[in-house]
Amino acid sequence: MERPLAPGETLPPPTERITILGWIYRNLLSPWYNAVLTVLGLALAYALLTPILRWALTQAEWQVVVVNLRLFMVGQYPKEALWRVWLLLYLLSLTAGWSWGVLLGKRYATAGLVLLGAFIGLAVLPFAPALRLRWFTLALTALGAWALAYRWRETGWARKVAFALLLLYFPIVIIVIRGFAGWDRARQLWAALYLTGVLAGLVVGMWRPEQRWPAARWGQFGLFLVPLALAVLPGFVAWRFPLVGLAAVTWAAWLTGRSNPTTLKGFARVLVGLYLPLLFLLYQMGPSGILTRAMPQVGTNLWGGLLLTFLLTIVGIVFSFPLGILLALGRRSVMPIIRVFSILYIEFIRGVPLVTVLFMAQVMLPLFLPPGMTIDRVLRAMAGIVLFAAAYMAENVRGGLQAIPKGQYEAAYALGLNAFQTMTLIILPQALRNVIPVIVNQFIALFKDTSLVAIVGLFDLLGIASTVLAQPQFIGKQREVYTFIGLIYWIFSYGMSYTSRQIEKALGVGER
Amino acid sequence: MLRKSVLWLLMTGLLAGLVLAACQQTTPSGEGAVKEVVKTVVVTVQVPAEGGAAQAAVPQGYGATLKAVKERGYLICGVNGQLPGFSYVDQEGKWSGFDVDFCRALAAAIFGDPDKVQYRPLTAKERFTALQTGEIDVLIRNTTWTLTRDAELGANFVATTFYDGQGFMVPKDSGIQSLKDLNGARICVATGTTTELNLADVMAAEGLEYEPVVFETADQVFAAYEEGTCDAVTTDKSGLVSRKAVLKEPEAHIILPETISKEPLGPVVRHGDDQWFDIVQWTVFATFAAEEYGVTSQNVDQVKAETKNPEVKRLLGVEGEMGQKLGLSDDWAYNIIKLVGNYAEIYERNLGPGTPFNLPRGLNASYIDGGLLYAPPFR
Numbered sequence: 001m002e003r004p005l006a007p008g009e010t011l012p013p014p015t016e017r018i019t020i021l022g023w024i025y026r027n028l029l030s031p032w033y034n035a036v037l038t039v040l041g042l043a044l045a046y047a048l049l050t051p052i053l054r055w056a057l058t059q060a061e062w063q064v065v066v067v068n069l070r071l072f073m074v075g076q077y078p079k080e081a082l083w084r085v086w087l088l089l090y091l092l093s094l095t096a097g098w099s100w101g102v103l104l105g106k107r108y109a110t111a112g113l114v115l116l117g118a119f120i121g122l123a124v125l126p127f128a129p130a131l132r133l134r135w136f137t138l139a140l141t142a143l144g145a146w147a148l149a150y151r152w153r154e155t156g157w158a159r160k161v162a163f164a165l166l167l168l169y170f171p172i173v174i175i176v177i178r179g180f181a182g183w184d185r186a187r188q189l190w191a192a193l194y195l196t197g198v199l200a201g202l203v204v205g206m207w208r209p210e211q212r213w214p215a216a217r218w219g220q221f222g223l224f225l226v227p228l229a230l231a232v233l234p235g236f237v238a239w240r241f242p243l244v245g246l247a248a249v250t251w252a253a254w255l256t257g258r259s260n261p262t263t264l265k266g267f268a269r270v271l272v273g274l275y276l277p278l279l280f281l282l283y284q285m286g287p288s289g290i291l292t293r294a295m296p297q298v299g300t301n302l303w304g305g306l307l308l309t310f311l312l313t314i315v316g317i318v319f320s321f322p323l324g325i326l327l328a329l330g331r332r333s334v335m336p337i338i339r340v341f342s343i344l345y346i347e348f349i350r351g352v353p354l355v356t357v358l359f360m361a362q363v364m365l366p367l368f369l370p371p372g373m374t375i376d377r378v379l380r381a382m383a384g385i386v387l388f389a390a391a392y393m394a395e396n397v398r399g400g401l402q403a404i405p406k407g408q409y410e411a412a413y414a415l416g417l418n419a420f421q422t423m424t425l426i427i428l429p430q431a432l433r434n435v436i437p438v439i440v441n442q443f444i445a446l447f448k449d450t451s452l453v454a455i456v457g458l459f460d461l462l463g464i465a466s467t468v469l470a471q472p473q474f475i476g477k478q479r480e481v482y483t484f485i486g487l488i489y490w491i492f493s494y495g496m497s498y499t500s501r502q503i504e505k506a507l508g509v510g511e512r
Numbered sequence: 513m514l515r516k517s518v519l520w521l522l523m524t525g526l527l528a529g530l531v532l533a534a535c536q537q538t539t540p541s542g543e544g545a546v547k548e549v550v551k552t553v554v555v556t557v558q559v560p561a562e563g564g565a566a567q568a569a570v571p572q573g574y575g576a577t578l579k580a581v582k583e584r585g586y587l588i589c590g591v592n593g594q595l596p597g598f599s600y601v602d603q604e605g606k607w608s609g610f611d612v613d614f615c616r617a618l619a620a621a622i623f624g625d626p627d628k629v630q631y632r633p634l635t636a637k638e639r640f641t642a643l644q645t646g647e648i649d650v651l652i653r654n655t656t657w658t659l660t661r662d663a664e665l666g667a668n669f670v671a672t673t674f675y676d677g678q679g680f681m682v683p684k685d686s687g688i689q690s691l692k693d694l695n696g697a698r699i700c701v702a703t704g705t706t707t708e709l710n711l712a713d714v715m716a717a718e719g720l721e722y723e724p725v726v727f728e729t730a731d732q733v734f735a736a737y738e739e740g741t742c743d744a745v746t747t748d749k750s751g752l753v754s755r756k757a758v759l760k761e762p763e764a765h766i767i768l769p770e771t772i773s774k775e776p777l778g779p780v781v782r783h784g785d786d787q788w789f790d791i792v793q794w795t796v797f798a799t800f801a802a803e804e805y806g807v808t809s810q811n812v813d814q815v816k817a818e819t820k821n822p823e824v825k826r827l828l829g830v831e832g833e834m835g836q837k838l839g840l841s842d843d844w845a846y847n848i849i850k851l852v853g854n855y856a857e858i859y860e861r862n863l864g865p866g867t868p869f870n871l872p873r874g875l876n877a878s879y880i881d882g883g884l885l886y887a888p889p890f891r
Contacts, residue, residue: 470600
């Protein structure tokens with residue numbers, strides 16, 4: 001500023017300088033009525049917050065939460081099996097850290113640090129020392145996995161490991177939480193047969209033996225014709241259904257292998273390599289196998305608390321998403337039967353409250369089942385939630401599909417893509433990207449809606465809260481308990497919405 | 513890219529299949545299931561739908577339930593799960609409560625092990641369906657014995673384990689001493705329950721004016737009462753007592769002496785299996801009789817060795833082979849008393865002076881103490 005301007009020189013635009021006082025003046029006080037509103041707002045906040053804080057800090061008796069913490073987290077899940085939940089948490093840390101390192105690298109470092117900080121913060125809180133150590137090692141695991149993955153992020157295998165971890169995590173959760181009931185020999189044998197069928201079908205299909213030996217052209221059909229033929233024989237009546245299933249699975253694997261020989265090569269190689277270990281594991285799932293002894297079955301009646309809430313949510317999301325996409329595509333299909341079925345299904349479910357669906361599943365369904373056949377209650381609730389969420393998911397996806405201009409389809413056809421390729425490569429990626437906010441919105445709603453299972457007698461987070469409130473020494477502690485579980489719901493719902501905003505930003509939704 | 517997605521699809525499908533297979537392992541194996549279906553078809557054809565097709569589908573008949581329970585290795589007991597003092601999950605994740613103890617007594621009678629029970633928390637709406645469909649073996653869920661339920665719902669009430677009745681609580685300084693003083697009062701009540709209907713009935717019968725203030729849940733009802741929204745609050749007396757204990761000033765409230773309804777609560781079994789009915793009924797009677805003869809979980813071994821009373825000898829399985837007549841072992845009642853306790857012990861443990869409820873025995877005392885608990889002779 002001190003230097004006089006040279007002739008013809010123009011001043012650069014003034015840089016904005018924001019001081020705290022300036023910011024306050026501009027945003028809170030600038031026209032006089034804003035100042036009034038600010039004062040009113042502050043007064044309101046003070047009037048609302050002080051009683052709440054005073055209650056939370058001085059009057060509330062949090063003992064009910066402290067002594068029942070395990071119930072809130074895992075319900076009645078047996079104490080001696082709790083290590084499985086911890087194992088899954090460590091695996092989650094590993095998965096999250098590793099895939100973050102590979103896929104995101106140093107991006108969103110702040111969010112990552114906040115998460116880490118939260119865990120370390122938990123480790124500082126006055127929990128039992130063993131518990132604090134676990135929180136700390138959980139954070140350490142995630143950090144270590146991230147560092148290693150970041151180092152090897154350029155290598156192909158690190159990516160593959162990340163994808164495998166992400167994909168396998170959900171099935172592993174279900175298997176580990178549930179444990180092994182100890183299959184009898186017959187069941188193990190069938191499982192082994194199915195595994196063999198899939199592998200044989202895949203390998204033979206990819207290999208195309210008829211190119212080398214013309215005689216194999218029809219011979220390979222023996223793979224699934226033999227089980228089919230056996231199913232027809234009178235001596236095998238009892239095994240008819242499993243045999244037909246075996247033939248179908250083998251046939252599907254054969255077709256898949258035949259149509260994508262090159263891409264499936266790596267997958268097939270992994271599967272062949274895993275064949276013997278898988279058989280070994282299957283053998284150990286017997287009544288006295290290692291797996292059964294290490295992780296005996298934990299009945300779903302013992303699943304509860306936040307664990308059950310999470311399981312219901314994850315199952316709901318994982319299964320309703322593909323189902324919803326199929327229904328959305330079905331609704332736009334040119335085939336009338338599929339279209340009418342999809343419309344009927346979607347509109348029927350949309351016309352019914354979730355509570356009703358859950359009641360139907362818990363109360364009415366048993367009346368229609370054959371005697372002696374009972375479907376697990378948790379499974380029934382899961383099915384109800386999935387079927388319900390799928391209809392809404394379908395409508396969300398349909399919205400995305402309708403926003404795709406016709407030109408995209410025409411361009412895809414012009415490039416020679418078939419209908420399947422057009423949908424999976426061109427249309428769906430764009431359609432889904434457009435509806436991310438709506439989909440996440442629905443996932444958050446789903447997470448909270450799972451609390452409705454408390455009404456049908458399952459002990460999810462809300463259900464366990466009501467039984468905790470029935471403990472004689474804690475009658476009348478509704479405020480503490482509901483505040484606590486409300487906070488838990490808020491943390492996870494907010495976490496989901498924050499994540500979705502980051503995904504939106506990364507994908508540039510709303511910027512084009 | 514397409515290939516890759518197909519691959520992932522295939523893999524997820526495989527895994528989903530595995531998970532589903534794992535989830536199904538509790539159902540009988542393929543061939544058994546087929547046979548089972550065939551059998552049912554025959555059974556359903558033989559039994560014309562009596563009282564709705566729903567009940568015909570459940571395997572029934574003398575001895576079927578006990579056989580199923582023994583084969584399964586544990587009892588499935590339908591409970592409330594959210595009722596203080598009656599059934600709830602304690603801090604250790606264990607079930608406890610008055611109703612729960614009767615489930616445990618039944619398991620002790622059958623297996624000699626009170627822990628062989630799987631509890632099924634049920635809502636009021638689904639409890640009878642769960643019983644009809646065979647999802648539970650016995651319903652012990654603070655269920656009031658009424659004619660309609662006994663006759664129409666395919667359910668049989670076996671005995672009364674707890675006599676409850678609706679009452680009123682008022683602030684002490686209100687000057688209200690009896691039902692008559694409630695004329696013109698605002699009364700807090702939970703909506704949609706028999707409580708609300710009983711209130712209307714009794715006020716109409718007495719010719720009293722009142723203004724009902726209705727809420728959805730018991731929590732809301734008592735919160736409103738404590739804030740002074742209404743002059744009195746009404747619900748079952750056991751509920752009043754337990755709620756009174758946790759009011760800010762329990763001493764400032766009184767419960768009126770009148771009981772305006774009969775609420776006999778007890779276990780319920782399905783129609784059609786009289787042996788099971790007998791087992792559940794005599795399990796309850798065994799706890800009554802043990803109290804009457806002064807047999808407790810503490811002294812049962814001593815009594816068994818020393819007693820000269822033939823009735824007690826038959827109760828404890830020293831003579832008479834009473835258990836075999838029920839299809840159980842002869843030490844069935846001994847197991848109940850030893851492992852769970854007599855009625856007085858169960859009551860004291862869950863509702864007595866050592867608990868926040870401190871509920872007087874009232875009608876729930878043995879007949880020798882002026883109550884209604886009376887067991888037929890063990891002979």
